[in-house]
Amino acid sequence: MASKQLDIIRILNAFAIQGDITNIEPIASGYINTTYKISTTSNTFILQKINHTIFKNVPQLTVNIIRITEHLSSKANTYSNGKNLRVIPTKENKGYYREEKHGYWRMFNYLENTKTFPILENKIQAEFLGKAFGEYQKMLLDLPKPDLYETIPNFHNTEVRIQQFEKAISIDLVNRISTAKEEIDYLLSSAKGMNVIQELGKQGKLPKRNIHQDTKISNILFDKDNKTTFIIDLDTTMLGYLAYDFGDAVRTGMNTANENEKNLNKVSLNLSFFEAFTQGYTKHTKDFITPDEIASLVVGVKVITFEQAIRFLSDYLNGDTYYKTSYTTENLTRAKVQIKLLKDIEFKYRRMEAIVHTNFHKKMA
Ligand code: GN1
Ligand code: MG
Numbered sequence: 001m002a003s004k005q006l007d008i009i010r011i012l013n014a015f016a017i018q019g020d021i022t023n024i025e026p027i028a029s030g031y032i033n034t035t036y037k038i039s040t041t042s043n044t045f046i047l048q049k050i051n052h053t054i055f056k057n058v059p060q061l062t063v064n065i066i067r068i069t070e071h072l073s074s075k076a077n078t079y080s081n082g083k084n085l086r087v088i089p090t091k092e093n094k095g096y097y098r099e100e101k102h103g104y105w106r107m108f109n110y111l112e113n114t115k116t117f118p119i120l121e122n123k124i125q126a127e128f129l130g131k132a133f134g135e136y137q138k139m140l141l142d143l144p145k146p147d148l149y150e151t152i153p154n155f156h157n158t159e160v161r162i163q164q165f166e167k168a169i170s171i172d173l174v175n176r177i178s179t180a181k182e183e184i185d186y187l188l189s190s191a192k193g194m195n196v197i198q199e200l201g202k203q204g205k206l207p208k209r210n211i212h213q214d215t216k217i218s219n220i221l222f223d224k225d226n227k228t229t230f231i232i233d234l235d236t237t238m239l240g241y242l243a244y245d246f247g248d249a250v251r252t253g254m255n256t257a258n259e260n261e262k263n264l265n266k267v268s269l270n271l272s273f274f275e276a277f278t279q280g281y282t283k284h285t286k287d288f289i290t291p292d293e294i295a296s297l298v299v300g301v302k303v304i305t306f307e308q309a310i311r312f313l314s315d316y317l318n319g320d321t322y323y324k325t326s327y328t329t330e331n332l333t334r335a336k337v338q339i340k341l342l343k344d345i346e347f348k349y350r351r352m353e354a355i356v357h358t359n360f361h362k363k364m365a
Pocket of ligand 1: 029030031032033054213214216219233236259308
């Protein structure tokens with residue numbers, strides 16, 4: 001057996017799971033943590049190596065995840081068909097296992113018969129994506145105090161992201177600036193006004209709520225009927241603005257191409273999916289969302305897409321230390337996709353605003 005497999009078997013031995021291990025399968029989706037599907041003679045699980053460079057405080061991260069999953073399990077979740085994500089404890093009854101040589105590990109139950117889509121296939125999925133994330137935000141409204149820990153500081157702080165981008169440009173650590181000139185110029189010239197959500201928050205116009213903060217479509221599992229959904233990757237669930245979740249779900253779920261697409265002609269924002277998504281999202285948020293928050297949703301789509309473009313490009317300029325990549329220019333390709341999408345969002349902006357307005361107006365009347 002390969003030594004990596006032996007390491008994993010040793011790590012699995014720390015967890016309170018039953019049966020003999022029959023299969024270990026890497027799951028490649030996700031740019032941050034490393035994930036495996038583990039089968040035993042009695043059950044199936046998810047094993048994850050937590051990226052400790054990014055999630056610096058694993059005990060706090062774990063406290064958050066346990067609080068969130070337990071809170072969600074205590075609620076009637078409309079879409080998950082009675083199934084919930086659960087943390088599988090270690091034999092010492094902890095939510096993570098620390099190994100000297102191989103870092104931090106944790107386990108979850110595996111949600112059977114589900115799959116993710118890099119690109120959504122139909123409007124039903126778009127609608128249920130909106131319903132699921134809207135309901136997620138709603139279910140977390142009454143999460144008891146204290147506030148969740150901030151697992152990554154300034155995660156969607158656009159101003160800080162712009163500063164990090166400027167720093168990456170000025171250091172040019174791996175001499176890549178000349179290969180991304182056009183993209184850098186475009187993003188620097190678009191930066192003005194992108195801090196608007198943060199500003200509205202500071203002015204007290206947008207309340208901070210518990211949100212997911214990583215609502216990309218690969219973080220939602222669909223059952224075969226396209227209607228049963230499970231939200232995963234809860235690591236960044238913490239206080240933030242509703243518009244960020246709305247924005248990131250649209251950025252990924254309404255893109256007609258995937259994040260790594262080399263043919264930019266394929267990249268665009270699907271307006272009819274956007275309409276279905278907004279309809280779904282409205283269903284669960286209409287009872288608590290404020291008028292200023294409604295007005296911030298499409299802004300969030302633009303801001304999050306811009307932010308993702310500068311995050312990918314910064315990582316490219318820094319030598320690919322943050323996101324997992326499989327070839328040298330992958331982060332540049334990803335940034336180009338976001339830029340193309342951003343341009344299409346600007347082009348369709350008024351129509352998106354009209355869709356949001358009509359939906360909430362209709363439902364709230
Ligand atoms: C990362 O872990 P994953 O792949 O779900 C990133 C998100 C980005 C996304 C881009 C903790 O998400 O913020 O939007 O990649 N997560 C973190 O695909 O930085
Ligand atoms: Mg993630």
